[in-house]
Amino acid sequence: MTTAGEAKPRKHTKLYYCDINVCEGICCSDGAFLLDEEVRLIHKVVKKHPEHFAMLPKDYIIAGEWEGETGPQTNTRKHVYRDKPEHFKNTRCVFTEADGKCSLQTLAVKQGVHKWKYKPMGCWLFPLSSDEVGLVPPPRTRREDPNNLGKRYPGFSTSTPCGKHAEKGKVWWIALKEEVTEYRK
Ligand code: SF4
Numbered sequence: 607m608t609t610a611g612e613a614k615p616r617k618h619t620k621l622y623y624c625d626i627n628v629c630e631g632i633c634c635s636d637g638a639f640l641l642d643e644e645v646r647l648i649h650k651v652v653k654k655h656p657e658h659f660a661m662l663p664k665d666y667i668i669a670g671e672w673e674g675e676t677g678p679q680t681n682t683r684k685h686v687y688r689d690k691p692e693h694f695k696n697t698r699c700v701f702t703e704a705d706g707k708c709s710l711q712t713l714a715v716k717q718g719v720h721k722w723k724y725k726p727m728g729c730w731l732f733p734l735s736s737d738e739v740g741l742v743p744p745p746r747t748r749r750e751d752p753n754n755l756g757k758r759y760p761g762f763s764t765s766t767p768c769g770k771h772a773e774k775g776k777v778w779w780i781a782l783k784e785e786v787t788e789y790r791k
Contacts, residue, residue, distance in 0.1 A: 619746040620775035621733070621782070624768040630687050631706030633733075633766050637680035637699040638726045639670055645678045651713065651724050658713050659701075666700050673755070680726075691765040693758070722788065731785055733769030734778075741789055744778050746771045 640648070645667055652659045652666065659666075663681060670679025682697040690696070701709045710724040722730040733744040735752075744763055745751045751761030763769030779786055 617746060619744045619771050619778045620773060621744065621768060621770075621778050622772050622775045623781060626706045629706075629767040630689075631698065631702055631708075632687065632690055632694065633763075633768070634699040634702050634706070634708070634729075635682070635685075635687075635690070635694050635697055637670070637682045637697075638729050639672070640667065640678045640680065640726050640728075642678070644726045647724060648680075648710070648726075651710070655713060658716075659709060661703075661709075662700055693760060694765065731789065733763040733766065734782055734785055734789070736789065741786065744769055744771075744782075 648667065652662065663683070666681050667678050668681045670677055681700045682695075683700050684696060685698040685702075686696050687694075698706075699708075703709050703712060708725055708729065710726075711721050711730075714721050714723045714725070728735070735742045745761075748754050748761045748764045751764040753762035754760055754764070764771070775781060
């Protein structure tokens with residue numbers, strides 16, 4: 607029981623499992639910001655497997671910008687979603703395959719190596735994120751969403767089917783057990 611003066615226990619975010627048939631891979635709509643070592647790794651695998659990445663434009667990694675933050679980012683192309691949050695763009699990462707799967711992951715699966723070997727960490731962790739202290743749980747409310755810029759852009763992960771709090775979902779460390787385990791390795 608919480609007594610006067612004590613902080614209320616934090617309510618945990620609950621999530622539904624990712625289902626690409628429902629979400630159409632909407633988390634890939636803006637492409638992904640990349641770490642320098644991820645840029646190097648992606649260039650290496652693309653060069654080594656041109657047949658797998660035949661759909662890529664020449665500029666598959668560009669100089670990205672988000673609210674004053676800059677860094678290398680995967681490029682996007684036009685894609686019209688059946689259903690999407692109003693403030694999301696009708697675009698998707700150029701590494702996305704027609705069915706919404708990530709080609710960096712399908713290559714790894716084809717090779718029989720770990721499925722996230724080539725995939726950027728920000729992508730496989732989503733809707734978790736990480737900072738200098740460690741793993742950051744998914745926000746439970748739009749107010750907690752770090753990408754909530756107000757009316758013009760009311761949040762990112764809390765607007766996606768797998769990142770939105772769902773009372774009937776699983777608590778996040780169960781829904782994202784694989785991601786949590788991989789991060790802690
Ligand atoms: S790299 Fe893969 S998972 Fe990340 S945004 Fe692009 S298609 Fe999606």
